[in-house]
Amino acid sequence: MRAGIAILTVVAFASVPLWLRDPYLMNALITTGIFIIGAMSLNLLLGFTGQLSLGHIAFFGIGAYVSALTSLGFDAGFPFGLRIVHEPWPPIVGFVLAIIIAGFCGYLVGLLSFRVRGAYFVIVTISFAEVVRLVALNWVELTQGPLALTNIPSITIGLPGLGDLTLRTKLQNYYLVLAVAVIAYLLISRLVHSHFGRAMRGLMENETLAVSVGIDVTKTLTLAAVISAGIAGAAGSLYAHYIRIIDPEVFAFINTVTMVIMVITGGKGSLAGPVVGGMIFGLLPVFLRPIMAPEAQWIAYGGVLIVILFALPRGIVPSLAQRFAKRRSRPETVAPVAFSKCDAKEHA
Amino acid sequence: MAAPATALKVEQVAVRFGGLVALSDMNFTVGEGEIVSLIGPNGAGKTTAFNVVTGFLDPTHGAVSFRGTPLNGLKPHQIADLGLIRTFQRTSVFPNDTVYDNFLVGLHRQGRVSLLEAILGLPRARSSQRRLRERARELVEWVGLERRAHDLAGSLSYGEQRLVGVALALAAEPSMLLLDEPVSGMNASETHTFVELIRSIRDRGVTILLVEHDMPMVMSVSDRIVVLNYGRIIAEGSPDVIRNDPAVIEAYLGQGAKRA
Numbered sequence: 001m002r003a004g005i006a007i008l009t010v011v012a013f014a015s016v017p018l019w020l021r022d023p024y025l026m027n028a029l030i031t032t033g034i035f036i037i038g039a040m041s042l043n044l045l046l047g048f049t050g051q052l053s054l055g056h057i058a059f060f061g062i063g064a065y066v067s068a069l070t071s072l073g074f075d076a077g078f079p080f081g082l083r084i085v086h087e088p089w090p091p092i093v094g095f096v097l098a099i100i101i102a103g104f105c106g107y108l109v110g111l112l113s114f115r116v117r118g119a120y121f122v123i124v125t126i127s128f129a130e131v132v133r134l135v136a137l138n139w140v141e142l143t144q145g146p147l148a149l150t151n152i153p154s155i156t157i158g159l160p161g162l163g164d165l166t167l168r169t170k171l172q173n174y175y176l177v178l179a180v181a182v183i184a185y186l187l188i189s190r191l192v193h194s195h196f197g198r199a200m201r202g203l204m205e206n207e208t209l210a211v212s213v214g215i216d217v218t219k220t221l222t223l224a225a226v227i228s229a230g231i232a233g234a235a236g237s238l239y240a241h242y243i244r245i246i247d248p249e250v251f252a253f254i255n256t257v258t259m260v261i262m263v264i265t266g267g268k269g270s271l272a273g274p275v276v277g278g279m280i281f282g283l284l285p286v287f288l289r290p291i292m293a294p295e296a297q298w299i300a301y302g303g304v305l306i307v308i309l310f311a312l313p314r315g316i317v318p319s320l321a322q323r324f325a326k327r328r329s330r331p332e333t334v335a336p337v338a339f340s341k342c343d344a345k346e347h348a
Numbered sequence: 349m350a351a352p353a354t355a356l357k358v359e360q361v362a363v364r365f366g367g368l369v370a371l372s373d374m375n376f377t378v379g380e381g382e383i384v385s386l387i388g389p390n391g392a393g394k395t396t397a398f399n400v401v402t403g404f405l406d407p408t409h410g411a412v413s414f415r416g417t418p419l420n421g422l423k424p425h426q427i428a429d430l431g432l433i434r435t436f437q438r439t440s441v442f443p444n445d446t447v448y449d450n451f452l453v454g455l456h457r458q459g460r461v462s463l464l465e466a467i468l469g470l471p472r473a474r475s476s477q478r479r480l481r482e483r484a485r486e487l488v489e490w491v492g493l494e495r496r497a498h499d500l501a502g503s504l505s506y507g508e509q510r511l512v513g514v515a516l517a518l519a520a521e522p523s524m525l526l527l528d529e530p531v532s533g534m535n536a537s538e539t540h541t542f543v544e545l546i547r548s549i550r551d552r553g554v555t556i557l558l559v560e561h562d563m564p565m566v567m568s569v570s571d572r573i574v575v576l577n578y579g580r581i582i583a584e585g586s587p588d589v590i591r592n593d594p595a596v597i598e599a600y601l602g603q604g605a606k607r608a
C-alpha cells in the first residue's frame with residue numbers, strides 16, 4: 001500500500017505542469033522541490049541518527065558554489081602560491097562534483113564531531129556553515145564575494161537519440177527537480193531499510209546496546225553524514241543552475257531553519273515527512289502573499305508551525321500514520337494477551 | 349574436571365577512578381564452554397570488571413585477552429566482532445522499535461553487505477535481508493513473544509524485556525556471552541526458566557560469564573565461581589567450595605554468621 005501511495009504521489013506531481021500554467025506557481029514549486037531534497041537529506045541525519053545538523057545549508061551552499069564554479073570556470077589563487085585556472089566544464093559535471101565535494105565536507109564534519117555528539121555536533125555544524133559563508137563572502141577572487149556568481153549556465157543533459165537538451169524552461173527544470181527528488185527519496189529509503197539504517201536507529205535509541213551487538217558508531221554516523229551532505233550538495237547544484245545566480249546569502253541561517261521546520265512538522269524519521277512539511281512551508285508564502293504583508297507572513301509562519309506541532313507533536317506523517325494504524329487494528333488490541341509470566345511477578 | 353582451552357584470560361587488571369580503586373590486581377580465566385559466575389557484594393567491582401572485558405572501560409593496568417587475541421585498546425564494537433557479546437543490567441532493548449526490529453538490529457553482524465549492494469537492492473543484499481528476517485522470526489518464536497512481535501519493545505514487561513535482551517545478544521552469535529545480572533527482578537519460577545535457558549545456550553557451545561546477586565541461581569548454574577570484594581578476588585572455585593569458604597561468608601554476612 002505504501003508503494004502505491006508513493007507511485008500515486010509521483011504521478012500526481014508529474015501531472016502538475018499539465019494543468020498548472022502559472023509561471024509564478026511553477027517557480028515556487030521548483031524552489032520548494034529543491035528545498036524538499038535538502039530537507040530529505042537533513043531528515044536522514046536528524047530523523048534516523050538523531051543528530052541535528054544546524055548548519056545543513058553549508059552542504060547545500062557548497063554544492064551550489066562547486067557546481068557554479070565548475071561550469072563557469074575560474075582563475076584564482078590558492079594557498080601555497082598555487083594558481084588554478086579552470087576552463088568551464090559542462091554543468092552536469094558540476095552537479096556530480098557538487099555531490100562528491102559536499103559529501104567529502106560531510107565526511108570531515110562527521111569525523112570531527114561524532115566523537116562527541118549531541119550539542120557538540122549542533123555547534124560544529126553551525127560554526128562550519130558560518131565559516132563557509134565567510135569564505136564565500138571574502139574570497140572574492142574565487143566567489144566574487146557579495147557581487148555574486150552570475151550567468152550560471154543551465155544544466156544540459158545528453159539524451160540518447162535526441163542530442164543535447166539544455167534545461168532552460170520552468171517545465172524542464174520542474175521535471176529535473178522531480179527526478180532528482182525521486183532518486184534521493186529512493187536512495188534514502190533503501191538506505192534506512194538496509195542494515196545500515198537499522199544500525200543508525202539502534203544507535204539513536206540505545207547506543208551502548210547497539211555497540212555491544214557490533215555496530216560501529218563512527219562509521220555508521222559518518223556514512224549518514226556523507227550521504228546526507230551529498231544529497232544536500234545535489235540540491236544546491238540544482239538551485240545554482242536553476243536560479244543562475246548565487247551569493248553568500250545562500251548560507252543564511254534562516255535557510256537551515258526552514259529545512260529543520262520542514263522536517264519537524266512533516267515528521268522526522270518518516271520518509272514522507274520532509275515532503276509533506278516541505279510542501280506546506282514551501283508553498284505557504286505563495287498563498288499568504290496576496291493577503292498579507294511580508295512581515296505578517298513570518299508571524300503566520302510561526303502560527304502554522306505552532307498549530308501543527310500542538311495538534312500533531314510527532315509531526316504530520318507519523319501522527320496520521322499512527323491514527324490510521326490504530327483504527328485498523330483496534331479489535332486486536334482489545335483481545336486479551338496471554339497471561340504472561342511477568343504478570344505473575346507483579347503479584348509476587 | 350579436565351581443564352578446557354582458555355576462552356577469556358584476565359591478567360593483573362586494575363581500574364582506578366581518580367583515587368578510588370574499583371579493581372586491583374584481578375586475575376581469572378574462563379575456559380571454553382564453561383559457565384563462570386562473578387559474584388560479590390554491591391560495589392565489589394563486578395560491573396567494572398564486565399566493562400573492562402567488553403571494552404567499555406579501559407583498565408588502568410593489566411591485560412585481557414579472548415582466545416589469544418589481546419583486547420586492549422579495542423573498541424566495544426570490535427570486541428563484539430570477536431564474538432564476545434554482553435547484555436546489560438537495565439538498558440537491554442531498543443525501546444522504540446518493535447520486538448522483531450530489535451532482533452533485526454541485533455543481527456547486524458550477520459547482515460553485512462556493501463553499501464552499494466544495499467542501495468541498489470542487488471540480489472546478495474536481498475537474499476541477506478530475507479535470511480535476516482527469517483532469523484528474526486525464529487528469535488521471536490524462541491523468546492515466545494509471537495503475539496507481541498510488532499509491539500514496541502519498550503511496552504513489554506520487565507521480565508520480557510530481559511528475555512529480549514538476551515535473545516538480542518544471541519542474535520549477534522556470540523562465542524562467549526557475558527550476562528550482567530540477568531535474573532534481577534525475576535521471581536523464582538522465572539529464574540528457574542532462565543537457568544534452563546542459560547544451560548541450553550551453553551549446550552550450543554557458548555561460553556558464559558555471569559554477574560549475579562541471586563545466590564541460589566548462581567550456585568545451581570555455575571561450573572566455577574569467582575568472588576570479588578572491594579575490588580579484589582577473595583575466593584575462586586566450584587559452588588561447593590565457595591559455599592563453605594569463610595572469607596566469602598564473612599564478605600556477605602559479616603563475622604559471626606553461620607549460614608550462607
